[in-house]
Amino acid sequence: DAVAALNTLQTNAAAIDAAAKADPANSVRLMPEMIQWCRWAGYEPADFDNFRPIHIAGTKGKGSTSAFISSILAQYTPSPSQPKPLFNKVGLYTSPHLRFVRERIRINNEPLSEELFAKYFWETWDKFEESARAQGKPTDKTAKPSYFRFLTLMAFHTYIREKVDTAIIECGIGGEYDCTNVIPNPSVTGITSLGIDHVQLLGNTIEEIAWHKAGIMKEGAPAYTVPQLPAAQDVLERRAVEKSVHLSTIQNNPLLQNIQLGLSAPFQHSNASLAIVLAAKLLQSLSYPLPSLFPSNLPPEFIRGLEQVRWPGRCEVRRETGIAWHLDSAHTLESIHLAASWFASEALPPSPSSPPQPQQDTLQPPPPSPTNNTKTPPRILLFNQQTRDASSLARALFSTLSTTLSTPHPFTHAVFCTNLTFKESGYRPDLISINTDKAKVQALGVQRGLRDAWRELDGECVVEVKGSIEEAVGWVREIAGMEGGRKGGGRGEEVKCLVTGSLHLVGGFLEVFEGGDEAR
Numbered sequence: 001d002a003v004a005a006l007n008t009l010q011t012n013a014a015a016i017d018a019a020a021k022a023d024p025a026n027s028v029r030l031m032p033e034m035i036q037w038c039r040w041a042g043y044e045p046a047d048f049d050n051f052r053p054i055h056i057a058g059t060k061g062k063g064s065t066s067a068f069i070s071s072i073l074a075q076y077t078p079s080p081s082q083p084k085p086l087f088n089k090v091g092l093y094t095s096p097h098l099r100f101v102r103e104r105i106r107i108n109n110e111p112l113s114e115e116l117f118a119k120y121f122w123e124t125w126d127k128f129e130e131s132a133r134a135q136g137k138p139t140d141k142t143a144k145p146s147y148f149r150f151l152t153l154m155a156f157h158t159y160i161r162e163k164v165d166t167a168i169i170e171c172g173i174g175g176e177y178d179c180t181n182v183i184p185n186p187s188v189t190g191i192t193s194l195g196i197d198h199v200q201l202l203g204n205t206i207e208e209i210a211w212h213k214a215g216i217m218k219e220g221a222p223a224y225t226v227p228q229l230p231a232a233q234d235v236l237e238r239r240a241v242e243k244s245v246h247l248s249t250i251q252n253n254p255l256l257q258n259i260q261l262g263l264s265a266p267f268q269h270s271n272a273s274l275a276i277v278l279a280a281k282l283l284q285s286l287s288y289p290l291p292s293l294f295p296s297n298l299p300p301e302f303i304r305g306l307e308q309v310r311w312p313g314r315c316e317v318r319r320e321t322g323i324a325w326h327l328d329s330a331h332t333l334e335s336i337h338l339a340a341s342w343f344a345s346e347a348l349p350p351s352p353s354s355p356p357q358p359q360q361d362t363l364q365p366p367p368p369s370p371t372n373n374t375k376t377p378p379r380i381l382l383f384n385q386q387t388r389d390a391s392s393l394a395r396a397l398f399s400t401l402s403t404t405l406s407t408p409h410p411f412t413h414a415v416f417c418t419n420l421t422f423k424e425s426g427y428r429p430d431l432i433s434i435n436t437d438k439a440k441v442q443a444l445g446v447q448r449g450l451r452d453a454w455r456e457l458d459g460e461c462v463v464e465v466k467g468s469i470e471e472a473v474g475w476v477r478e479i480a481g482m483e484g485g486r487k488g489g490g491r492g493e494e495v496k497c498l499v500t501g502s503l504h505l506v507g508g509f510l511e512v513f514e515g516g517d518e519a520r
Contacts (some may be wrong), residue, residue, distance in 0.1 A: 001258060001429070001431040001495065002117060002118045002121040002122065003101055003111050003430055004429055005121075005125065006101065006147065006150065006414070007123065007147075007429065007432050008141055009141065009144055009145070009146055009150050010146075010147045010432075010433065011146055011147065011148040015390070017182050017312055017507040020235070022429070024397045027176075027177045028177075030070065030177040030179070031177060031181065031182065034145075034182045034371055035182060036192065037145045037149055037153060038153065038182060040127070040128055040131035040132075040155065040175055041124060041127050041128060041153045042127050043153075043156070043157070043160075045182050045183065046182045046185070047160065047210075047467075048156050048182070048183050049184070049185050050159075050160055050161065051091060051156075051159040051164045051165070051166060051167040051189060052165065052166040052167070052187045052190075052211075052282065052285075053166075053167055053168075053169045053183045053190045054069060054166065054167070054168045054169065054186065054187055054188055054190070054282055054322065055169050055171070055180065055181075055183055055186040055187070055188075055190070056069075056113075056168060056169065056170050056171065056189070056190045056191075056216075056278075057171040057175040057178075057190075057191050057192070057213040057215075057216045058190075058191050058193060058194060058339060059170075059192070059193060059194045059195040059196075059209065059213075059332060059334070059337070060192060060193045060194075060332065060334055060335050061192040061193055061196055061268075061270065061271040062170050062171065062270060063094050063170060063194050063270075063311065063314065064090060064263055064280075064311055064314055065093055065190060065271040065274050065275050066168045066170045066275075067092070067263070067278075067309050067310075067311040068263075068271060068272050068306060068309050069275045069278055069279050069282075069306055070090055070092040070106070070109055070168050070307070070309075071085065071109060071167060071262070071304070071310075072089050072275065072294070072302050072305030072306065073168075073257060073279055073282065073283075073303065074087075074108050074109050074305065075305045076090075076283075076302050076304070077108055081304070082301070086165075086283070086286070087165040087277025088163070088165060089107050089108060089162060089163065089164045089165055090107070090108055090109075090164065090166055090168075091105075091106065091155075091158075091162075091164040091166070091168065091170050092106040092109065092157075092161045092165070092168045093105055093155040093166030093167060093168070093170060093180075094106075094170045095148065095151070095170065096503055096504070096507075097356055097430065097463070097507065098218075098312055098313050098429055098503065098506060098507035098510055099428075099430060099507050099511050099514075100430045101117075101151075101430045101516075102117040104106070104112065104151060104155065104156070105151075105155045106157055106372065107158075107159075107162060107164060108417065110312075112158065116158070118163065118421045118479060120154055120157055120158045121154060121160075123157065124150065124153060124154040124157050125144065125237035126508060128143050128144045128145075128271070128464045129143055129144075131143070134282045138202075143472075143514075144150075144419045145179075148172050148179060149179045150178055151161045152172075152179050152182075155167075155169075156157075161252045162514055164428060166187070166282060168184075171216065173202070173212075174209075174212035174213065174215070175191075175204050175212050175213040175214065175215040175216040176211070176212045176213075176214070176215025176216075177212070177215070178215075180216075181215060181216055181495070184218070185218065185220065185221065186216070186218055186221045187221060187223050187281070187282050187285055188221055188222050188223070188224070188278050188282055188285070189217050189218065189222075189223045189224070190220055190223070190225065190274050190275075190277075190278045190355070191213050191214065191215045191216070191223070191225040191226075191236065191350060192223070192225075192226060192268065192270075192271060192274060193228070194209055194210055194228050194232045194332040194335070195209075195332050195335070196209065196228070196267075196332060196333065196334075198319075200247060201372070202405060206229055206231050206232045207229075207231050207234075207235050208230070208484065209232070210231070210232040210235035210239075210390050211235075213236075213237055213252060214235065214236050214237075214239035214240070214243075216220075216244065217239065217240055217243050217245040217247070217446070218245065219243055219244045219245060221249070222245075222246055222248070222281055223245050223246065223247045223280060224238060224247070224248050224249075224250050224274060224277050224281075224419075225247065225248075225249055225250070225274075226249065226250055226271075226273070226274050227249060227251065227270075228249075231487040233249070234287065235291070236343040237258050246506055248277075248278050250258075250273050250274050252269045252270055252273050252274065253269070253272070253273040253276055255297065255298055256269050256272055256273065256306070259298075259303055259306055260307055260309075261306055261307065261308060262306065262307055262309035262453045263311055263314060263315050264315060265315040265328075265338070265340070265341075265342040265345075266342075266345070267338045267342070268315065272520045275306075276298070279302070280302075280456065281356060282468060284296060287452055288460070289315065294368050306393075308312070311325075312510065313327050313328070313503065313506040313507065313510065314328055314331055315327075315328050315342055316328070317346070318510075318513060319494070320492055320513075321496060322480040322481070322483070322495060323476065323495045323496075324346075324495070324496050324497070324514065325478065325497050325499055326341060326342075326346055326496060326498045326499065327341050327499045327500075327506050327509065327510075327516045328336075328343070328495065328498075328499075328500050328502070328506075329500065329502065329503035329505070330393070330500050330501060330507045331385060331501065331502060331503070332395070333392065333393065335397050336393045336396050336397050336400070336500070336501075337396060337400050339413065339498075339500045340396075340397050340398070340401045340404065341399035341400060341404060343434035343496075343498045344400075344401055344404035344405050345494050347379060347405065348405065370509070378412040378413055378479055378480070378483055378495045379410065379411045379412055379413075379495075379496050379497075379498075380411060380413045380414065380417070380476050380479060380494075380496070380497040380498070381397075381413070381414040381497070381498050381500075382414075382415050382417070382472050382497055382498070382499045382505075382507045383397070383414065383415075383416055383421055383450065383474070383498075383499075383500055383501045383505075384416060384417055384418060384446070384447070384450075384501045384502050385501040385502050385505075386418065386419055386445075386446055387502075388440065389517030390446050390449065390450055390501070391449055391450060391453045391503065392451055394453055394454060395457065397500070398410060398454070398472075400456045403412055404445075408458065409458055409460055409461060410458075410478075411458070411461055411498075412461065412462065413462045413463075413464075413476075413479055414451075414454050414461055414462070415460065415463070415464045415465070415466055415475055415476065416446075416447040416450040416451055416454075416463075416464070416465050416466070417447060417465070417466040417467065417468060417469055417472040417503040417505075418433075418441050418444065418446075418447065418466075418467060418468065419433070419466065419502055419505050419508055420441070420467060420468040420470065420508075421469050421470060421508040421512065422468060422469075422470045422471065422512070423467065423468045423470050423471055427508075428511060431504070431507060431508060431511065433504065442467075443495055443504070444465055444467060447465045447466075448465055450465075451463050451464075451465050457501070460515075468519055469505065469508040469509055469511075469512055473509065473512050473513070476495070476497050480494075480495040480496065484497055
């Protein structure tokens with residue numbers, strides 16, 4: 001099984017901890033190592049020019065920006081609305097995945113099929129073993145690169161074999177030493193909003209982090225970013241000069257005010273604005289006639305792409321009887337603030353002058369109109385962040401929501417759980433992660449710490465700790481059921497639950513929500 005074999009390449013918690021403590025000077029070896037892995041896979045870095053890569057780095061919004069670009073460019077592939085297509089195939093490589101590892105490698109916005117994933121996985125795997133045998137080396141785990149490096153090279157191999165016309169490549173961590181930076185000649189590069197994250201690898205300051213992110217800029221490729229903190233902007237501009245790169249800063253596009261983005265949170269305007277310019281630059285590099293940066297209107301393909309984009313787990317609402325699940329992964333202080341602001345905008349009743357909201361993905365019809373009962377329905381938090389400063393993130397979430405909702409009690413209930421999907425059977429193979437300490441996870445230390453911190457913040461909130469996502473979801477459903485019973489068979493206002501924190505939590509939630517026991 002390809003996924004089981006892939007999981008043997010994961011790095012365990014002890015190795016990750018050791019890497020974080022290692023001399024930062026060791027990082028300079030990472031790119032020469034990646035180039036060697038390319039050669040053992042049968043490629044030179046210049047071969048990746050074939051799929052005209054668009055390279056994206058950043059702390060917040062790089063996945064959403066990549067999804068916007070992919071959705072826009074896919075409008076130029078064959079379809080009833082595009083009789084003269086410019087492309088046949090558009091690739092999109094992102095990380096991490098939500099439910100299935102093949103989500104990381106997309107073509108025309110669709111994850112690779114199971115058949116294609118297995119085909120290209122084993123071709124890549126076998127090539128490494130052939131290279132090892134040719135050198136008289138063993139063909140065990142040491143003959144293959146680590147998990148993310150392997151997937152990156154597998155994605156590049158897939159895009160070459162599938163004759164992808166262009167591919168959007170999202171960095172994993174950082175930029176300068178990220179394995180995706182083996183790309184020598186991107187068509188265009190983009191850097192989304194920067195913040196503090198991955199400090200063990202990138203540094204503790206915004207200046208250090210900006211230095212790493214700027215590493216994707218290459219001479220000959222235009223570079224674009226969004227407004228940054230002054231300290232970060234200074235570093236980006238200085239590195240652009242060092243690399244002989246023209247760097248432009250993109251403000252929010254005012255034309256977006258009249259477009260209903262598929263990712264509807266207000267902060268997505270920054271990501272969409274950057275995506276518009278990056279997609280346009282790629283098209284212009286192919287001599288496709290486009291008005292310069294669209295001063296007065298956007299082409300219909302761009303509008304359709306912006307409206308049709310779907311990026312599960314980001315500013316997404318899923319509904320079932322009695323519950324609106326609001327999903328948004330957030331693992332930094334900046335992103336938790338944005339997630340809280342988005343949830344507040346969803347939780348507050350719309351003003352009479354507000355425009356109609358877009359229809360969200362649902363499994364059930366929208367709930368009936370509220371009854372005359374003025375009691376505030378439960379607002380529930382489902383949260384976990386296993387590997388970062390979870391308590392600081394939770395406190396930031398509480399602070400933002402308390403202010404935005406004008407209440408010292410932003411949630412009536414809160415449940416903190418691990419990223420374990422199911423109580424009995426654990427994880428599906430795609431969701432297995434060995435980069436956390438299993439004993440610490442099972443001890444629920446992080447979750448109990450979150451419970452205690454939340455009780456200090458709000459003594460009236462009902463707080464629970466659960467060992468799995470399945471149990472946490474069940475607890476929320478019990479509360480919603482009791483609320484429905486009080487309001488007459490579930491005909492009252494729906495319960496709103498914010499699922500946020502780790503992307504692995506959101507992915508596990510979707511596994512429970514969509515697949516249930518059958519998915520195991």
